[in-house]
Amino acid sequence: MSGLAVPPDWTRWMGLALEQARACLQTGDVPVGAVVLDAAGTVLGVGRNEREAAGDPTAHAEVLALRAAARTRGEWRLSGCTLVVTLEPCVMCAGATVLARVDRLVLGAWDARFGAAGSLRDVVRDRRLNHVVEVAGGVRGEECGALLDEFFAARRS
Numbered sequence: 497m498s499g500l501a502v503p504p505d506w507t508r509w510m511g512l513a514l515e516q517a518r519a520c521l522q523t524g525d526v527p528v529g530a531v532v533l534d535a536a537g538t539v540l541g542v543g544r545n546e547r548e549a550a551g552d553p554t555a556h557a558e559v560l561a562l563r564a565a566a567r568t569r570g571e572w573r574l575s576g577c578t579l580v581v582t583l584e585p586c587v588m589c590a591g592a593t594v595l596a597r598v599d600r601l602v603l604g605a606w607d608a609r610f611g612a613a614g615s616l617r618d619v620v621r622d623r624r625l626n627h628v629v630e631v632a633g634g635v636r637g638e639e640c641g642a643l644l645d646e647f648f649a650a651r652r653s
Contacts, residue, residue: 505537506602509580510636513604516544516557517582517643523549527643530557530581532565532574532598540577541565557581558589562596573597582640584611584633590619593629600630604640 509531516529525545532541541564546555558581566572578600579593585601590612593601601613601620612619613631620629 506580506632506635509533509537509578510582510602510604510640512539512542513557513580513582514636514639514643516542517640520544520546521647525549527647528557528581528583530561530579532561533578533580534569535576540568540574554588556586556589558585559592562592562598566596575599578602580635583607583644584613584615585620586610587612587617587619590617593620594622594625594627597627598629600632602632602635604635605637605644606633 512531513529516531517527520527523546525548527545529544530542531539534540541561543557543560543564545557546560547553558579561579562574565574565577574596577598579598580602582604584603584605584607585593603613606615608615610616614633620631
């Protein structure tokens with residue numbers, strides 16, 4: 497599913513996304529964090545799930561990070577950028593990634609239930625769309641998955 501080799505920087509950038517994910521624990525949101533970087537590795541935007549905190553069903557980490565990056569760049573086209581996210585994007589977030597023209601998606605944990613970047617669906621690499629995104633999966637995947645597992649285990653107990 498991955499397709500790309502994992503450079504050391506992606507591991508570091510996933511650490512930034514994990515910091516965002518951990519901040520979700522304060523608001524009761526599912527711990528997912530995202531970071532958008534330009535081609536030079538400069539952070540353009542960050543986001544974390546805020547559906548509970550904002551009462552907004554679209555306040556997913558990826559959408560918020562893409563919005564912040566577009567504001568920083570001053571345009572909606574994020575060509576040359578990389579989206580780093582702790583959990584494989586859902587259909588909405590995968591669609592937003594394609595529409596923003598992001599070049600690369602680096603994800604931590606795969607999501608067999610809702611994932612749309614190669615596990616359940618593959619929206620980001622659907623050649624029928626106007627843009628195709630490169631995908632690298634499993635970057636610090638165990639760590640990203642463990643954070644989610646702990647969150648949901650605490651909710652069930």
